[in-house]
Amino acid sequence: MATLPVYPWRLAPDGLATRRQLREAGLRPGGQDVVAQVERPRRRRDPLTAFLYRVDRAKPVRPMTPAKHAALARANAARRTCPACRADAGYVIPLSLGMCVPCAYPNSDQHV
Numbered sequence: 001m002a003t004l005p006v007y008p009w010r011l012a013p014d015g016l017a018t019r020r021q022l023r024e025a026g027l028r029p030g031g032q033d034v035v036a037q038v039e040r041p042r043r044r045r046d047p048l049t050a051f052l053y054r055v056d057r058a059k060p061v062r063p064m065t066p067a068k069h070a071a072l073a074r075a076n077a078a079r080r081t082c083p084a085c086r087a088d089a090g091y092v093i094p095l096s097l098g099m100c101v102p103c104a105y106p107n108s109d110q111h112v
Contacts, residue, residue, distance in 0.1 A: 007052075009040040016052040023061065030059030 007013070016036055022028060034051040041047050064072075079092045082100035089100040097104040 004034060005036040007036060007038045009038060012036065012038050012052055015055050017055050017058075018050045018052060022053060022055070022058050025055075025058075026061050027055070027058035028061050029053045030057065032057045 017025070017027075018038070019029065032053055035054055036052040038050050038052055039047040040050075077088070080088050080090065082089050082093060082103055084099040084103040087100065093100060
């Protein structure tokens with residue numbers, strides 16, 4: 001297996017982009033293989049690595065269909081619904097609590 005070229009942070013050649021950079025441009029990798037990596041140094045830990053794709057082979061992002069939009073709305077609503085009281089909390093329920101703040105701390109006068 002051939003190793004990928006590794007470039008320092010912000011020094012990748014023109015024509016290569018990360019997934020986020022492609023998305024900002026309205027593109028997606030479109031099934032192409034990773035062609036290189038870029039590494040960002042970090043103190044006391046291993047460097048962050050991002051994969052790079054060729055921009056000229058990228059494809060446009062698929063449009064959001066009404067069915068996908070509805071499914072995403074249902075998923076987000078489920079993340080806001082408290083399993084204990086079944087109410088819409090108005091925020092995404094923290095996984096650490098597993099329920100809305102009033103249900104997690106019923107005797108508390110303070111709300112986070």
